Structures are given as structure tokens and as C-alpha cells.
Amino acid sequence: MTDNPIVRCTDLRKEFAAVTAVDDLTIDIHDEFTSVIGPNGAGKTTTFNLLAGTVSPTAGRIELNGTDVTAKGPESRVHHGLSRTYQITNLFDELPAFENVRLAVQAVSDVPYANVFADALSDQEINQRTTEILDLVGFEEDRTTAAENLSQGYKRLLEIAIALAPEPDVLLLDEPTAGLAVDKKELVFDVVGDLANEYAVVLIEHKLDVVKDMSDRLVVMHNGQLLASGPPEETLSNPEVQEAYLRGVTS
Numbered sequence: 304m305t306d307n308p309i310v311r312c313t314d315l316r317k318e319f320a321a322v323t324a325v326d327d328l329t330i331d332i333h334d335e336f337t338s339v340i341g342p343n344g345a346g347k348t349t350t351f352n353l354l355a356g357t358v359s360p361t362a363g364r365i366e367l368n369g370t371d372v373t374a375k376g377p378e379s380r381v382h383h384g385l386s387r388t389y390q391i392t393n394l395f396d397e398l399p400a401f402e403n404v405r406l407a408v409q410a411v412s413d414v415p416y417a418n419v420f421a422d423a424l425s426d427q428e429i430n431q432r433t434t435e436i437l438d439l440v441g442f443e444e445d446r447t448t449a450a451e452n453l454s455q456g457y458k459r460l461l462e463i464a465i466a467l468a469p470e471p472d473v474l475l476l477d478e479p480t481a482g483l484a485v486d487k488k489e490l491v492f493d494v495v496g497d498l499a500n501e502y503a504v505v506l507i508e509h510k511l512d513v514v515k516d517m518s519d520r521l522v523v524m525h526n527g528q529l530l531a532s533g534p535p536e537e538t539l540s541n542p543e544v545q546e547a548y549l550r551g552v553t554s
């Protein structure tokens with residue numbers, strides 16, 4: 304792990320009318336596996352939206368790889384190394400699995416940003432990169448299957464594959480196993496664990512028993528604020544965390 308954070312949030316704040324969804328959040332994300340936990344409404348997804356640039360902050364600053372991106376939009380954030388998935392499936396349903404990813408690879412290869420691909424890729428290179436990404440997420444289904452005909456688990460893997468198309472430095476995964484059957488959750492968690500060896504992964508997840516074993520760092524949010532951040536065992540034994548999160552969720 305280098306000392307330089309990939310993501311740096313300073314006094315980040317988001318107010319929706321009377322609701323303060325994110326309340327002066329200051330945190331660094333490094334090249335490690337970070338899981339974000341917290342009760343419903345704690346501000347986890349809003350934080351992801353702020354980082355990805357789909358929501359503008361009321362105040363505060365976001366840096367990606369040392370660049371201030373606070374005023375920049377989602378596409379620019381991607382080109383500064385951040386990619387994400389959403390809670391709600393967002394695929395081209397009628398297109399084959401391969402085509403869904405191929406389009407994402409092609410889209411980023413066509414954009415003349417210096418730190419992604421130096422040149423637009425040839426069709427062959429796009430196809431090869433698409434295959435590599437699908438291999439990386441362990442996509443073992445028939446890749447000609449239309450997205451709409453995939454199981455929920457494989458749809459999630461496809462979304463993760465699409466998020467990998469820009470070759471991000473940091474990958475934000477918003478509850479990728481939500482709504483999945485147990486065996487499919489295991490499938491997706493296995494892939495997420497493997498990806499964390501290659502990328503800085505930030506995972507929003509409610510299943511504390513899983514993330515505490517997988518993660519290098521737990522970030523606990525409550526009422527929009529950072530309650531604790533650190534190695535899982537240490538963080539979970541923090542009395543404030545136990546009071547605010549564990550009792551509320553596990554009891």
C-alpha cells in the first residue's frame with residue numbers, strides 16, 4: 304500500500320432539504336479492500352454518488368489520485384480512475400452478455416483521455432479486452448446469452464465487468480449481492496474477493512459476517528457521519544460502533 308490515497312474526501316457534505324445525508328465526511332481510501340457498513344439511511348449510497356459525481360456536494364472536496372474532481376462530472380471521475388456499480392441493475396437487456404461489456408470497453412477506448420487508453424483500440428483488441436474482463440469476473444455462462452436471460456447472479460457479474468471496462472484504480476460496489484439467493488451471493492462475493500487482489504475495492508454491504516473476514520478496512524457510517532474506520536476487528540470492538548450499528552442491526 305502506498306501512502307498516497309486514491310480517494311480523499313475532505314469535509315464532504317450533502318444536504319437534501321432538511322436531511323443531511325452526508326455530514327462533513329473526511330476519509331482517505333487507499334489501495335486496499337474497504338467495506339462500508341452502517342444502518343439504513345446512514346449515507347453510504349449518497350457517499351458513493353458524491354464520489355462518482357452523480358450527486359453534487361453541498362460542501363467539501365473530493366480528490367482522485369491527487370486531482371481535485373469536486374466540480375467534475377461522472378465521466379471525468381471515470382477517467383481519473385473511479386468506477387462503480389449501482390444497486391439497481393443497469394444493462395442492455397436484449398444484447399448478449401459479451402456485447403454489454405464490449406460496448407463499455409469500446410466507449411472508453413474512443414475517449415481521448417490520457418490516462419485511460421492512449422489510442423482507440425482495434426476491434427480485435429476490444430474483443431480481447433472484453434474477453435479478459437469477463438474471465439476476470441469468472442463469467443462462465445454462455446457469453447452470447449441476452450442479458451435479460453441471465454440469472455441475477457450473472458447479471459451482477461456482468462455489471463461488475465462493465466465497471467471494470469475503464470480499468471479503474473478504485474471500484475465502488477454498491478451492495479452487489481442485494482436480493483440474491485445464498486449460492487449466488489457466494490458466487491459474487493468470491494469474485495469481489497478476487498478483484499480486491501487487483502483493484503482497490505470499496506464495497507457497501509450489510510452482511511457484516513462476510514465483510515469482516517474479507518476486508519482490510521471497515522468504514523462505519525451513522526447519520527451521515529464517519530463513526531469509525533480501521534481494521535475490522537478493531538473497528539467492530541469500538542463501543543460507539545457496537546451501540547450505533549451492531550445492536551440496531553443484529554438484535
Ligand SMILES: Nc1ncnc2c1ncn2[C@@H]1O[C@H](COP(=O)(O)OP(=O)(O)OP(=O)(O)O)[C@@H](O)[C@H]1O
Pocket residue numbers: 319322323324341342343344345346347348349350
Ligand atoms: N435524492 C434524495 N432526496 C432526498 N433525500 C435523500 C435522497 N437520497 C438520499 N436521501 C436521504 O439521505 C439519507 C441517506 O441515504 P442513503 O441512501 O445515502 O443511505 P444508505 O446508508 O445508503 O442507506 P441504505 O443502506 O438503506 O441504502 C436518508 O435519510 C435518505 O432518505
